Amino acid sequence: MGLSRDDLVMRAGLVVLAGLLLLIVGLPLWALLAKGFEDGDGRYVGLANYVSYFSTPAMFNSALNSFHVAAVSTAIVVPVAFLYAYALTRAVLPARWLFQGISLIPIFAPSLLPGLALVYLFGNQGFFKVLLGGSSIYGFDGIVIAQVFYCFPHATMILVTALATADARLYEAADALGASKLRVFFTVTLPGAKYGLISAALVVFTLVITDFGIAKVIGGNFNVLATDVYKQVIGQQNFSMGAVVGMVLLAPAALAFVIDRMVQRKQVALLTSRAVPLIPRPKAGRDLFFTVFCSIIAAGILAILGMAIWGSLIKYWPYNLSLTLGNYYFANFDANGWDSYFNSLRMAAGAAIVGTAVMFVGAWLNEKTRGFGIVRGVVQLLAFLPMAVPGIVLGLGYIFFFNAPDNPLNFLYATMAILVINTVAHFYTVGHLTATTALKQIDPEFESVSASLKVPVWKTFGRVTAPICLPAILDIAIYLFVNAMTTVSSVIFLYASDTKLASVAAVNIEETGATAAAAALCVVIVITSAIVKTLHLLADRFLLGRLQAWRRR
């Protein structure tokens, strides 16, 4: 089979993408992970570090704890998020936009926020301490509660995308054939959302495994792999052992990659070119159930946010509960004052614009290029890696790689650009998965028809694919923006004197004991992202009204 001009262009694009990912993900990671095979003085020692690590019992405990906490969190988050996403897409909810907005609040918040709020609510001085019945929030239970809060929007976002596009004809057919509701759910709805469900589970599992912020604030003595990395790297400056634990943490990602490849082979496009979009019609019982369900979940999210807002106004917890706005004068708590907030805005805008373009075009190239399996596999692997990498590992890897004296790119180091690049790389996986999920639902027939009409493939991309996927594209941009506003663990190594970020400042402020001011900065970050998200929802409504009109009948 000869290669057409389209094939050549797309393959070239894919090679460029693979090169880019290698540069911003692969090589920096290797720059750190390679230290796992060296001793403290940089001599090659083979697997000696691995042997010494695996022979300590503490390591086995941490791995087991990590696995345990991730499995329990995933088992809670995915079903809840599925029901919530189902309600948003397949039921008729009053104020649906409000429920959708509230579901995203946890993603707007730095992971410090649920930690602080849970201590205020359930800590030893907390209001609802009695609810825990004598057990402590510090430890396994606390981590799971905070992780469920933190991971919920990630899963919901993927599942909404997966459930949003359905072919009404399938449901009509099932109905006509007299299939029961339950049967329709298990034979039409679930299989259609299978790819999204598995993606959501993989994302939540790896998020929990790699997260350090929550384990640090609320984990107590419950050691996990991510705290092990912290101890080695920050506590003892032992990069070799840090690299070993970092490598162990990649195992879930490798597994996720394999599972994804297996599922992908079986996935069929849902939205064929003849599909008829599904529009939920009102149905009293179902709608009432889902309204109540979503209200409960939303109330839980708002309680945590509300506690943080109240906490940010308190003078001195818990001994002086009078209210003040003084905690919002950040110059009293951090030398950079409000500057770090504006740095965060610039960084987040940059990451959203650059990252969305790269991720969507990248996912499209990877999905639609014919053949070329090896390069596509490389891209897929590199796109999956960042999710499994703890921020500490990626941040240090960036120092080693981008600060190397012989790296021609080292002019980027200590600039705003490196923060943008690092953030895009760090959050690549979910953006890539969202784009891929959206693209998978488009029938390849669109491309075949275009090809037979001799329309160049990029015209189909510009006129058909991108407009169809516009909701997903906007979702990716917002996802990047809000994560850039909250990210800490990787960028903490990379900011310079004039590029400090608000999220990092919040952690620094919290360390000095000014808990209320840290909560205040978190609240400012949440409000900013909420405003941006509101704009997005308005844009979405407008764009959906125009560009997505074809989805309705």
Add this chain to the structure above:
Amino acid sequence: MANTSTFRRTALAGVAALAAIGFAGSAWAQKTKLTVYTAIENEQLEPFKKAFEGDNPTIEIAWVRDSTGVMTAKLIAEKDNPRADVIWGLAASSIGLMASMGMIEPYTPAGAAALKPIFKSGKNPETWVGMDAYLAVLCFNTAEAAKGKKAKPTSWADLTKPEYKDSIVMPNPASSGTGYLTVAGWLTIMGEEAGWKFMDALHQNVAQYLHSGSAPCVQAAKGERLMGIGFDMRGASEKTKGAPIDLIVPKEGLGWEMEVTAIMKGTKNLEAAKKLADWSASLKANELYGKYYAIVANPAVKSMPANYPADGEKLMAKMDVEWMSKNRTRILAEWTKRYDSKSAPKKQ
């Protein structure tokens, strides 16, 4: 409306940032910009910078500040292409580690002769000179103690009493420098065997080993725990803010650490860096340190910031810095084996 004002603010910020870059660029043309890495407290950054720049108008300080652990990891990771010119305010043990890796430019600052001997590296020329010392003290919450009718401890030995079960927090020595100096302090004061025995008993009362040296006193200040073993200045500043805590210096003595100044090898601004090192050892600088710390390098400065424990300096353990760094891996391995995994369960 909120939307438009956000846009306007963002746009204004963008314009302002561009303008600032332009103006600053021309102003910096004559000034030497010195990149200074530090772990001093946030509130000290402005006063320190202003005081130095007031005496050295041709030099401008650009701070990069984070916690001790993050800054040390960053400095070592940048080893092959250092970005800092000077380190002003980082733990002596971190600088010691970096010196052993050949990352420090030896230099004896002009005023070094006047400083207390323990505040100097003892090398010629000096690899570092000290600024101030901080102690791992006990922050004791009197309000919670009154509620639970708990007695106020006066010694480390008191902490092993059963009445304090699950009411003590301390930093994990594997994650925090303050944690390690606390443990090393006990081993120094009590000797190895008695020291480990003490920690075995203490472990029964420890609710949590935290990941930073500031957190224990903050938790004690906020009543999350009855007491925390941690960084003295954090306890003093929480007390000043209104926390019902007492800072206790246990009578057996205690571990401590110094903040020091050093010049990075390979700095392109060596002359300016030396000026900063000179200034950091001056009497004027020491008076500035004295506003925040009770124990500073220059013996002429007698300071007592608000709410500091009075007899801290007398009870400082005779710490052997070299012994501490040489035995660190062994001590942490032993500590981790005993207290940081499920293989060492607590007696219920």
